[in-house]
Amino acid sequence: MNLTTELAGLRRALATYGRANAAPSEALCEALAAVAAGHPPPDDGWLRVLGGRRRSRLSMREAAASLLTQLGVWDGHEDIEALASGLLMSPPPLARPWRMYTEPELDATDVPLVAIDSADPHEIDDALYAEREGESIRLWIAIAAPGCWIAPGDPIDLDARSRGASLYHPRYHVPMLDAAFCRDACSLVPAQRRPALLLRLRIDAAGDAVTEAVDLAWVRVAESWTYDDAGRALDDGSAPPWLAAAAEAAQRSETARIARGAYLLYRPDVELRAPPFATPTLRPAPQAALARRVVSEAMVRAGIAVAGWLDVRGLPAPFRGHTAVRPPPLPPGCYTDPADVGAVLRSMGPARVQARSLRHDILGAAAYVQAGSPLRRYGDLLVQHQVLAAMRQRPTPFDAGPLLEALSASEERRRAMRRLERRGRRYFQLLHLAGHGLGTTLRGQVLAGNGRLPPRAQVPELGLEIELPSYAGGEGEWVRLVVDAIDPMRGRIDVHIAG
DSSP states (O other), X not given: OOHXXXXXXXXXXXXXXXXXXXXXXXXXXXXXXXXXXXXXXXXXXXXXXXXXXXXXXXXXXXXXXXXXXXXXXXXXXXXXXXXXXXXXXXXXXXXXXXXXXXXXXXXXXXSOOEXXXXXXXXXXXXXXXXXXXXXXXXXXXXXXXXXXXXXXXXXXXXXXXXXXXXXXXXXXXXXXXXXXXXXXXXXOOTTOEEEEXXXXXXXXXXXXXXXXXXXXXXXXXXXXXXXXXXXXXXXXXXXXXXXXXXXXXXXXXXXXXXXXXXXXXXXXXEEEEOOTTSOOEEEEOOTTSHHHHHHHHHHHHXXXXXXXXXXXXXXXXXXXXXOBSSOOSSOSEEEOSHHHHHHHHHTBOOOEEESSOOOBTTTXXXXXXXXXXXXXXXXXXXXXXXXXXXXXXXXXXXXXXXXHHHHHHHHHHHHHHHHHHHHHHHHHHHHHHHTTOTTOEEEEEEEOOOSSSOOEEEETTTTEEEEOTTOOSOTTXXXXXXXXXXXXXXXXXXXXXXX
């Protein structure tokens, strides 16, 4: 039986009995999934069987997706646009054994590093450890080193460049690098000896950071903590010495950066997962939580330290800057209200990237590169290529022009991924909210609109923005919103302001 005949029989059974006489073949399910993802049908007969010769490619996709849902193969919440985007294709598996391109010479496995991350991270890019030394705090930051295995310009590197980043859709995770390679060779999983870029910083009493060493080293992470576990330990006073020292180092560093003009902009956020045939989970993940700031501040300091290391050697890298185009409406400081964060960001020009150092006004840094996520961002891997070559006194693989071209190619794909991620997040956020029923009351803060967008309300508990087209009040007000209608498929929610 060919696929068209099987499909026709299946449609007749569903129309007659409301169920299939037999489970569809794996080949038919795969063909239907391909059509739902935007690929041409196996033959012209599918146009008739799925509903007529005049069907558009979009309606063919929708019909195939609906059929897979009826059959129980899909749960009804697959993202058809994501499937059709071509962004869900996994990296090609890498043949073992993997050959190391640059091997660490330093053994630092005696440093008891700890990874702090979400409850089920796909990969572990970084780990840290801190200890007090007089009035100072010594901070070690380890960053996974896939650059030890990947030569610049080799097929693995070029594939990662074409992907730009890992995709973190609530339903789909597509890693930038082969998942088995990350897990078994690069990711800083506890108890495994792994190569890492190891930074040693000294944070003095005033919060100023001195970079004591930037090394390529073998490390072994001693423990893995979740943000929740670290947060509870910091809150109830049970934090071990390393965590208490790391938290104090982060707070000192934040204070010092604010004194240099930095803005610490911490948004409300949520972690959202939506596996097939399971209830989506939505958990608060506020960026302002101290446990998260321990990690984020360490990554900022790592980016500043690596940028300084590259800059003093005159090496090109994707330096990132953010310059104010007008005086910010608020003084340098720490801001968590969505309206305050938005007001500061509106005073800044667009973020810029160039091959030589430039100031980053938001971070209060003379030079900065993103360096902490080389397993999931190609730009960070690009930085690592430059650093490792210089450490081994090899010519850096990228001059300024080719470096920015490589980054630009990866960033275009990354932006497409982010659009899918935002749309997928909004769908499942609204689906989660729909489960509470119409009439649900939410609390949100009003954000200013602009020429293209009306005012919006940020609802911190959901990490969700809601348009308020008829709102005439001021920015920054907290309002009670009553849900009138929700359409997750179109990303729409209608509300009215109570009171």
